[in-house]
Structures are given as structure tokens and as C-alpha cells.
Amino acid sequence: MKGIYGLMAEFHDAEQVVEAANRVRLAGYRKVDAFSPYPMEELTEALAIHDSPLPKLVLGGGLVGLAAGWGLQYWSSVIEYPLNVGGRPFNSWPAFIVPAFETTVLFAAATAVLGMLALNGLPEPYHPVFNVPGFALASRDKFFICVESKDPKFDREETRRFLAGLSGVSDVSEVDY
Amino acid sequence: MPRLPEHVAIVRPGHTLGSVTDKIASIALARRTPWGWFLGFGISFSLLMLLILTIARLLFVGVGIWGITIPVGWGFDIINFVWWIGIGHAGTLISAILLLLRQEWRTSINRFAEAMTLFAVACAGFYPIFHMGRPWVGFYWLLPYPNTMGLWPNFKSPLIWDVFAVSTYATVSAMFWFIGLIPDMATLRDRAKSKAWKIVYGIVAMGWRGSARHWHNYETAYLLLAALATPLVVSVHTVVSFDFAVGIVPGWHATIFPPYFVAGAIYAGFAMVLTLAIPLRRFYGLEDFITSRHLDNMAKVMLATGLIVAYGYAVEAFMAWYSANPYETYMIWNRMTGPYAPMYWALMLCNVVVPNTLWFPRLRHSVPWLFAVSLVVSVGMWLERYVIIVTSLHRDFLVSSWGTYTGTVWDWTAYLGTIGLFLTLLFLFVRFIPAISIFEMRTILEPEEEKA
Numbered sequence: 001m002k003g004i005y006g007l008m009a010e011f012h013d014a015e016q017v018v019e020a021a022n023r024v025r026l027a028g029y030r031k032v033d034a035f036s037p038y039p040m041e042e043l044t045e046a047l048a049i050h051d052s053p054l055p056k057l058v059l060g061g062g063l064v065g066l067a068a069g070w071g072l073q074y075w076s077s078v079i080e081y082p083l084n085v086g087g088r089p090f091n092s093w094p095a096f097i098v099p100a101f102e103t104t105v106l107f108a109a110a111t112a113v114l115g116m117l118a119l120n121g122l123p124e125p126y127h128p129v130f131n132v133p134g135f136a137l138a139s140r141d142k143f144f145i146c147v148e149s150k151d152p153k154f155d156r157e158e159t160r161r162f163l164a165g166l167s168g169v170s171d172v173s174e175v176d177y
Numbered sequence: 178m179p180r181l182p183e184h185v186a187i188v189r190p191g192h193t194l195g196s197v198t199d200k201i202a203s204i205a206l207a208r209r210t211p212w213g214w215f216l217g218f219g220i221s222f223s224l225l226m227l228l229i230l231t232i233a234r235l236l237f238v239g240v241g242i243w244g245i246t247i248p249v250g251w252g253f254d255i256i257n258f259v260w261w262i263g264i265g266h267a268g269t270l271i272s273a274i275l276l277l278l279r280q281e282w283r284t285s286i287n288r289f290a291e292a293m294t295l296f297a298v299a300c301a302g303f304y305p306i307f308h309m310g311r312p313w314v315g316f317y318w319l320l321p322y323p324n325t326m327g328l329w330p331n332f333k334s335p336l337i338w339d340v341f342a343v344s345t346y347a348t349v350s351a352m353f354w355f356i357g358l359i360p361d362m363a364t365l366r367d368r369a370k371s372k373a374w375k376i377v378y379g380i381v382a383m384g385w386r387g388s389a390r391h392w393h394n395y396e397t398a399y400l401l402l403a404a405l406a407t408p409l410v411v412s413v414h415t416v417v418s419f420d421f422a423v424g425i426v427p428g429w430h431a432t433i434f435p436p437y438f439v440a441g442a443i444y445a446g447f448a449m450v451l452t453l454a455i456p457l458r459r460f461y462g463l464e465d466f467i468t469s470r471h472l473d474n475m476a477k478v479m480l481a482t483g484l485i486v487a488y489g490y491a492v493e494a495f496m497a498w499y500s501a502n503p504y505e506t507y508m509i510w511n512r513m514t515g516p517y518a519p520m521y522w523a524l525m526l527c528n529v530v531v532p533n534t535l536w537f538p539r540l541r542h543s544v545p546w547l548f549a550v551s552l553v554v555s556v557g558m559w560l561e562r563y564v565i566i567v568t569s570l571h572r573d574f575l576v577s578s579w580g581t582y583t584g585t586v587w588d589w590t591a592y593l594g595t596i597g598l599f600l601t602l603l604f605l606f607v608r609f610i611p612a613i614s615i616f617e618m619r620t621i622l623e624p625e626e627e628k629a
Binding site for chain 2: 038054055058092095109130
């Protein structure tokens with residue numbers, strides 16, 4: 001028998017999918033993901049998804065940008081090419097604030113964007129969930145919960161019965177690799 | 178009194194997740210392009226060709242084809258640069274600051290306002306680059322790179338700050354816009370009929386599937402970007418104003434410049450958003466999503482920032498008198514009565530008198546009047562930069578150095594050309610990309626559904 005990626009349950013209602021996600025989690029399933037057409041905080045909580053490490057990464061990126069911008073100005077104006085302009089100090093730090101601020105924002109923003117993509121594993125050209133008929137509606141108005149076959153508690157028949165018994169579920173289908 | 182009822186919603190009632198998605202996506206996915214689109218695109222593209230022609234002539238002959246002279250070395254180039262970069266402020270203001278302030282009505286206008294920002298910044302970038310005349314040799318004093326002459330930019334110069342501010346702003350705006358597009362690109366990928374478009378949208382969507390884990394990181398990144406873009410957007414026009422305020426030229430050397438420029442940028446930006454939103458919602462029948470509530474709110478922002486700008490004009494005149502500096506006093510008197518006085522009074526009419534009609538609800542809720550005011554404000558903001566740059570420079574400290582300035586034909590073709598570039602990009606944008614953020618529209622729909 002060919003292995004499958006998991007089982008996918010389809011929902012039509014936002015409140016019911018949150019309720020279902022809670023019950024899936026309470027039933028002991030851990031390798032679970034949900035899919036929705038817009039961000040839903042309740043779903044994140046229901047699946048007990050960890051806090052995103054992104055804010056710390058972005059802080060780091062910003063500090064690197066600050067050091068890079070400031071370092072570039074200090075190095076080029078004080079060490080590499082000191083130029084006396086009207087007797088002003090080589091290290092004219094008030095003037096260096098503006099470019100250093102801009103590089104801080106630039107590096108932090110780039111970290112936020114690239115970090116988000118990296119944490120989400122994007123770009124990802126192929127994923128098994130797209131094999132589910134009707135999954136295209138996850139980007140329109142339908143909600144999905146997927147229990148992966150990697151889950152220790154996963155059983156093809158048992159899990160299928162469990163998902164089909166959840167309130168508000170309209171369809172349960174197998175997700176082929 | 179025809180007041181706007183409080184309950185006029187930001188989305189017309191009766192819409193569902195599906196209907197919002199289909200309505201907005203259908204514009205980008207339509208197989209038949211409306212003839213009006215071809216007409217508008219054709220005109221814009223012709224103007225873009227005028228820009229290409231101007232660039233070719235400029236590079237062949239030199240900056241002498243423009244009206245710049247001594248003492249007015251900053252002509253149309255800097256006027257138009259500041260005009261475009263000002264317009265480019267509304268997008269990030271709407272998408273970042275109004276997001277942090279939880280102004281939900283921003284949702285229907287943020288996507289095309291951000292697109293407008295990107296295109297306006299692209300137009301702005303044209304001017305300082307080509308003002309150098311031979312841009313390919315000018316970069317060693319703009320960008321810090323190890324060149325063969327061993328030279329580095331002067332980091333004490335506001336012009337270098339400007340390079341950093343504007344290029345950072347362009348990059349961050351583009352990233353912010355692109356991040357916002359990813360879930361909508363996934364929607365288009367799933368809705369597209371033809372294989373080719375599925376592939377194109379699929380590549381841009383990068384495999385987005387709406388996973389709860391992805392949304393969690395996504396929302397975090399989006400909020401962080403908004404928080405980063407907020408000080409950035411304020412910094413950009415502040416730095417642009419430093420280009421003037423750090424110099425000792427009378428009419429430029431003023432501490433009011435940074436806030437006055439930032440307010441002017443928001444003013445000009447909202448005027449341009451209205452100029453674009455009014456025809457867009459009519460042509461594509463988007464009145465359900467861009468309602469009279471949006472137009473009313475934008476008109477109020479325009480009125481408020483317009484009053485700040487009017488305060489800036491008043492302070493300029495007051496400080497010229499209060500400073501008792503003869504050069505400052507002469508500068509403002511020359512502005513009001515000198516050779517460029519018609520420009521100054523036209524500016525007052527456009528930016529101070531006309532926008533104050535928006536106090537009256539009857540006029541504010543009249544869509545044709547609002548459209549007219551938005552155009553008048555755009556003209557007024559252009560005149561403002563003209564007055565600031567030309568009148569301050571044309572009377573130098575020594576009478577022997579006085580001169581006059583007028584733009585040549587090639588100045589005007591460059592200006593019309595960048596308008597062509599801006600409109601061409603906008604027409605392509607509304608044709609192939611959802612002009613309203615679909616997934617964010619779904620978000621604001623949710624609580625209303627629950628109530629029902």
C-alpha cells in the first residue's frame with residue numbers, strides 16, 4: 001500500500017475550524033497544520049504554535065545595519081581618507097546619524113522579509129497539500145486541517161473517522177505525496 | 178446638512194469571503210482587457226517615449242538643453258524630484274502608520290497606494306541621477322564603493338544622506354509591497370484559468386499555501402515592517418528638507434523645514450491617492466470596497482495636512498520679518514511681489530484657499546469636487562517646490578549675481594515623460610495585480626460575518 005502525506009479535513013466556517021483545531025490538539029495529535037484564507041490568531045493559539053523568533057532576528061539585523069553604516073562612515077572618514085573640511089572633526093558623529101539610521105532600517109527590514117521566507121521554508125515549489133482536490137479554495141473562502149502521517153498517533157482509518165466526526169467538517173480526503 | 182452617516186461601512190454589507198475574492202481577482206484575471214485600458218495605457222506609453230527621447234538628447238548634448246543656469250542651478254530636476262518623492266509618501270503612510278493605528282479603512286486603499294509610492298519613487302529617482310548629466314561617472318561621490326581613485330563620499334553632506342534615505346525607502350517600500358502581495362498571488366495562482374498564468378503567479382507566490390504556521394511568521398514580519406517603515410517614511414522627507422535647510426540660502430535655511438516638508442509630502446500623497454482612487458473605483462466598479470467613507474477620511478487627512486502646510490507658509494513669512502535679517506526679509510518680499518509673484522499667489526490659492534472648502538461636508542462628499550481639489554493640490558505642491566527653489570536662488574546675495582530662470586521645452590518633456598512612466602506602470606499594475614489587498618479585505622470581513 002502506498003504511503004500518504006496525511007489526511008485533510010475541509011471546513012466552511014471560521015469558528016468551526018478553530019473549534020476543530022482545538023479538538024484535534026486535545027485528541028493528542030501533534031503533527032497538525034491548518035490552512036486559512038486570511039491570518040487567524042485563534043488558529044495559531046489552537047495549534048499551540050510557538051512564538052515567532054522573527055523579532056529577535058530583526059533586532060539583530062538592525063544592530064548589524066547600525067554597526068555597518070556607522071563603521072563605513074567612521075572608517076572612510078577617519079581612517080581611509082581623512083579630509084579636513086573647514087576644520088570639522090574627522091569623526092563628525094552628528095552628521096553620521098542619518099546614514100547610520102537608514103542602514104539600520106534597511107538591514108532590519110531585509111531581515112524581516114528574508115527571515116519570514118526562510119522560517120516558512122519559502123520558496124517551496126512543490127507541496128503535497130496541493131494534491132487535495134478543492135485545496136485551491138484555501139486561498140478563497142475554505143478552511144482546512146491536515147494531520148500528517150508522521151504523527152505517532154496517526155492511523156489511516158482511525159484518524160479519518162475522528163476527522164469526519166468533527167462538527168462543521170464537509171469533506172475528509174487523503175493527501176498523496 | 179448632508180452628513181455622512183456613521184454607519185457607512187468600509188465594505189458594502191452583503192459581501193462574503195468568496196465574493197470579495199472573486200470581485201477583486203476578476204480584474205487581474207479578466208481575459209478581455211477593456212478598451213479604456215488600452216486608451217489610457219497608449220497615452221501613458223507615448224509620454225514614456227517622450228522621456229526616452231529626452232534622455233537620449235540629454236546624454237547626447239548635455240544638461241545645457243535644460244534651463245538651469247547660474248545662480249539657479251537647481252531647476253525642474255529638483256522641483257520634480259521633491260514633488261515625486263512627496264507623492265511617494267502616502268503609500269507607506271497608509272500601509273504602515275495607519276496599520277499601527279488600527280485604521281481598518283486603510284485596507285482597501287493600501288495596495289494601490291503602495292504601488293503608487295514605488296512608481297513615484299522611481300520617477301523621483303530619474304531626476305537627481307540625470308541631473309548629473311553624465312550619471313555613469315557620478316556614482317563615486319554618491320555611493321560608497323572602493324573606486325580606483327580611492328575616493329569616498331562626503332558623509333557630512335545632506336546630498337549623501339538623501340542617497341541613503343531615498344534608496345533605503347525605495348528598497349523597503351518594494352519589500353513591504355511584495356510581502357503584502359504573496360498571499361494574493363497565491364489566490365490568483367489558484368484562480369487563473371490558463372496554465373501560463375498559473376505558472377507566472379505561482380512563481381511569485383513562491384508556494385504560499387495559507388498554513389497557520391506561515392501566517393504566524395507572516396503577520397509578525399508584516400507588523401515589524403510597518404514599525405520599521407513608520408520612522409523611515411518620516412525620515413525621508415526630513416532628509417530631503419535637509420538638502421535645503423542645511424544650506425545658508427535665504428528661504429531655505431529654516432528649522433520649520435522638516436515638519437513642513439513631511440506634512441507637505443502627506444498632503445501631496447493623499448491628493449494623488451484621491452486622484453487615482455476616484456477614477457479607479459468608478460472604472461472597475463469598486464464602489465463596494467472604496468466607499469464614500471474612504472473618500473471622506475482621505476479628504477479629512479488632506480485638509481489637516483493642508484492646514485499644517487499653510488502654517489508652514491505663515492511661519493516662513495513671520496520668521497523673515499522676526500529675524501530682522503535683510504536678506505530673509507527681501508526674500509519673502511521678492512517672493513510676494515517679485516518676478517515670480519504669480520507663482521507664489523497661485524500656490525496660496527491652490528494649497529491654502531481651495532482645500533479649505535473641504536470643511537464643508539456638502540463639498541467634501543461631492544466626488545467631482547474632491548477629484549478637482551486633489552488635482553489642484555498636486556499643482557499647488559508643484560508650485561510650492563518651484564517657489565522654494567527658484568525664488569530662493571535667483572536673487573543671490575550680490576546684486577551682480579542675480580538672474581532669472583525658466584524651464585525649456587526639454588524640462589517640460591522630462592516632466593511629462595516621468596508622468597508617462599508613472600501612469601504606464603500604474604496601468605500595468607491594475608491590469609495584472611489585484612489593486613486591492615484581497616486577504617486583508619477578508620480579515621476585515623470576518624467580524625461582520627460573526628455579528629450577522
